[in-house]
Amino acid sequence: MNSIIQVERFTKRYGSFTAVDNISFEVKQGEVFAFLGPNGSGKTTTMKAIVGLNIPTSGRILINGINIVDRPKEAKRFVSYLPQRVVFPENLTAREVIRFYGSMRKLSKEAVEQVLVNARFNGFSDKLVSEFSGGMVQRLGLAVVSMPDAPILLLDEPTANLDPQGVKRFREFILEQKQKGKTIVFSTHLLPEVEQLADRVGIFVGGKLVAQQPVEHLRRSFLETGTIEDLYLSYVESYQHEER
């Protein structure tokens, strides 16, 4: 399989603080790749750089072979991004929100309507976002991110602040999108999500990518001595030990 995302020696600094330190990885087409790490480990910074929101201090990021810094508009056509806390204008309806983001991606009216049908809004399509519950806003976010033209989905901590029903819906969404052949990158600090959904995982600690392995490999290599959670904690501890 071809690499659809290539991150090469990416570093991001804010003044003297290094948020992400010289990381490299690739994500293959159709793969589900999870960024796993504690808060402040560089997951969101990396994700925002992949979609062109953050400008790398050094290194380069290629989306389908296109450098996101040099040709951002072209590269972003391949990516659909869902921020950590997605908010929509409260005085627009769900249909207007979907239509707007559909127009940004030059989708036909039929394709936009299909997104609404797939999102199963039923009677809510013409209701204002201000009348939506948290779960409905999340469903709207997932509908926006699942626009049919983008082969890559980037989801930043998509299950943070969700109730169990929302988490279940998100898992179903990921499996559905995977079946459609989409490449999915999501960040989380929840291990069960990684175990259940990801093909591969990159472990972020202190702005460094300390490991990247297939989830199955991680599981196998650690089953004898503990759980995947133990492995993750051992990475964090060994990094913290090195730092001291």
Added chain:
Amino acid sequence: MELRIIFEIAREELTINIRNKWTLIYAGVFSLLVVGISYFGMMAEGFAGMQNFTRTSASILNLVLYIVPLVALVMGTLSFTGDKGSTELLFSQPVSRAEVLLGKLIGVFLSMTLSTLVGFILAGIIIVTGSGTDGIDRYAAFVGLSLLLSLVFLSLSVVTATVSRRKSKAFGLVLFLWFFFVLFYDLLAIGGTLLLQGKSANTFLFVSLLGNPVDMVRVASLISLDNVTIFGASGAALVRFLGGSLSSILLLLTALALWIAGSLLLSHRLIQRQDI
């Protein structure tokens, strides 16, 4: 840049703004003030009833110079320092940063234009019924200048939003800008003339006009209302310095356009290098 993308962003921004209660409140209050001033403006001179277009324009000039910049700065700041989640979602779409800036600016400008025009048109209808159409062309020119003033201050709000990035900081900055241009600038300019003498003081005063969009719109409005004589001899000197009425207005319009273009170019430069 793709015009279609700019159009779609502008349309969305316009929809959001015209459904915003603050836009409606502004439209209502502005209409009341404009209609009220045009009706009661001559009371001090013992008359009641509608003024004609020229007198109304002169009466509401100060109202426009105070309110329009303030509302433009506030509306622009609200629009350009939106919620982080929705800003990130918009900029992550296959659009350029310039398209987002321009689309949002056009959307807010159109919503401000609509809510400002409600007041001017209402007053216009009442004036036509009460006093006829005399001076309607000057009134139209004055309306155009008011809208241009709103565009200048919306562009300035783009700069402050880009520089500050946080809503609270941006609001602090735009309030400072409003105080500076509407209240302090003239004092500074007059203070500057005290340091100079004779012709150089005059030249300084005339040139300083170009540093304040509020003053430029004030002078352009008075010239277009044929009312520059309100300045007395200095008004005549100003028009002579600027090369006559028509060239004065053209010069002032060009300077206002440069303020808009300069603000947008600066914002574009800043945002190209920024993390969103």
